[in-house]
Amino acid sequence: MTTHRIACPPTLNQETGRALLDDAKKEPVARGEAILLDFAQTRKMDARGGAWVVALADYAYANSAEFRWEGEQGDVADFVALIEPGLHPETRKQREAEGFTTHVGASALAIAAEVREFAGLVVDATYWTLIGPLEGRGFRWGLWTDELYEMGVRAIRINFLMNFLLGLTIAMMSAAQLREFGLGIYVANLVMIGFARELAAIMTAVVVSARTGAAIAAELATMKVQEEIDALQGMGLNVSQFLVAPKLLALLVVMPCLTALGMLAGIAGGSVWGVLVLEIRLDAWLNQTLSAATLDDIWQGMAKSLAFAVVIVLIGCHNGLRVRGGSRGVGLMTTRAVVMDIFAIVVIDMMFATLFYYVLE
Numbered sequence: 001m002t003t004h005r006i007a008c009p010p011t012l013n014q015e016t017g018r019a020l021l022d023d024a025k026k027e028p029v030a031r032g033e034a035i036l037l038d039f040a041q042t043r044k045m046d047a048r049g050g051a052w053v054v055a056l057a058d059y060a061y062a063n064s065a066e067f068r069w070e071g072e073q074g075d076v077a078d079f080v081a082l083i084e085p086g087l088h089p090e091t092r093k094q095r096e097a098e099g100f101t102t103h104v105g106a107s108a109l110a111i112a113a114e115v116r117e118f119a120g121l122v123v124d125a126t127y128w129t130l131i132g133p134l135e136g137r138g139f140r141w142g143l144w145t146d147e148l149y150e151m152g153v154r155a156i157r158i159n160f161l162m163n164f165l166l167g168l169t170i171a172m173m174s175a176a177q178l179r180e181f182g183l184g185i186y187v188a189n190l191v192m193i194g195f196a197r198e199l200a201a202i203m204t205a206v207v208v209s210a211r212t213g214a215a216i217a218a219e220l221a222t223m224k225v226q227e228e229i230d231a232l233q234g235m236g237l238n239v240s241q242f243l244v245a246p247k248l249l250a251l252l253v254v255m256p257c258l259t260a261l262g263m264l265a266g267i268a269g270g271s272v273w274g275v276l277v278l279e280i281r282l283d284a285w286l287n288q289t290l291s292a293a294t295l296d297d298i299w300q301g302m303a304k305s306l307a308f309a310v311v312i313v314l315i316g317c318h319n320g321l322r323v324r325g326g327s328r329g330v331g332l333m334t335t336r337a338v339v340m341d342i343f344a345i346v347v348i349d350m351m352f353a354t355l356f357y358y359v360l361e
Contacts, residue, residue, distance in 0.1 A: 017052025
């Protein structure tokens with residue numbers, strides 16, 4: 001077996017280590033051969049030099065050659081002993097193929113564990129939002145007012161714009177069908193009923209989930225990664241009381257207000273199309289809109305908005321508090337929170353539709 005002997009310099013650091021590897025590559029090594037690194041003359045070695053020794057070993061193993069060393073003394077011998085695990089070829093055990101039942105069972109256990117964590121968060125958040133303050137156990141009113149501004153006031157413009165454009169689009173599409181029958185005035189009914197029952201609550205919830213839900217998940221995930229959550233727990237503070245409850249109560253107040261604003265914006269968007277394009281008089285359009293408005297329809301939209309507020313906050317907090325890893329984990333959990341928010345919004349809307357149209361009809 002051919003052995004390529006390489007003598008280490010007296011000092012092994014970043015520069016000499018790189019040169020050592022470059023010299024080794026000038027004389028290619030083949031399968032079945034060996035590289036022998038001689039430390040007899042080396043008296044000093046640092047971490048970067050050790051990294052180049054590991055790189056030299058990787059080069060040997062990548063070419064199916066053997067890597068050996070000899071002659072290390074004193075501090076160099078201690079350093080070589082420290083990096084020795086990296087000088088041996090990696091032995092990776094092939095992972096056994098996971099059976100179908102094993103995969104299903106592991107997935108079921110993971111889902112059950114997450115459901116248990118979420119249920120615990122729901123209980124804690126409910127207590128510290130509704131019961132704890134009444135028992136005099138404290139509530140962060142200052143943070144609550146800050147959240148009102150952040151979640152509500154700063155979301156007014158984007159929420160109004162999105163609902164206005166949606167109302168304009170709904171009026172445009174429905175008018176194309178109804179004008180053929182001379183029923184253009186009934187576009188006002190469609191816009192009013194659609195936004196009161198469904199569209200305002202849904203569009204507002206989507207805007208809030210993309211804006212506030214993502215912000216909640218990112219905020220708590222960052223605190224978790226930076227161990228601020230652990231610090232709060234170490235000081236004896238309850239995370240749900242300190243962080244979750246103010247957000248939940250703030251969005252419960254803000255969401256119906258934003259939904260009401262969304263209704264007005266959607267109706268305004270439909271009115272622009274009806275008055276300017278369909279050329280219906282403004283007073284006739286408004287009278288038709290008001291005649292179609294009922295408290296039952298508006299109540300449905302408001303009830304949905306409260307349910308949406310609860311799930312947006314809880315899902316955002318849940319994903320933020322269970323983050324793993326660093327900045328990548330924060331991004332993944334933020335994305336996961338928004339996706340789960342939108343899925344939950346659709347499911348809750350379906351449940352409300354079933355309740356109002358098939359159970360309470």
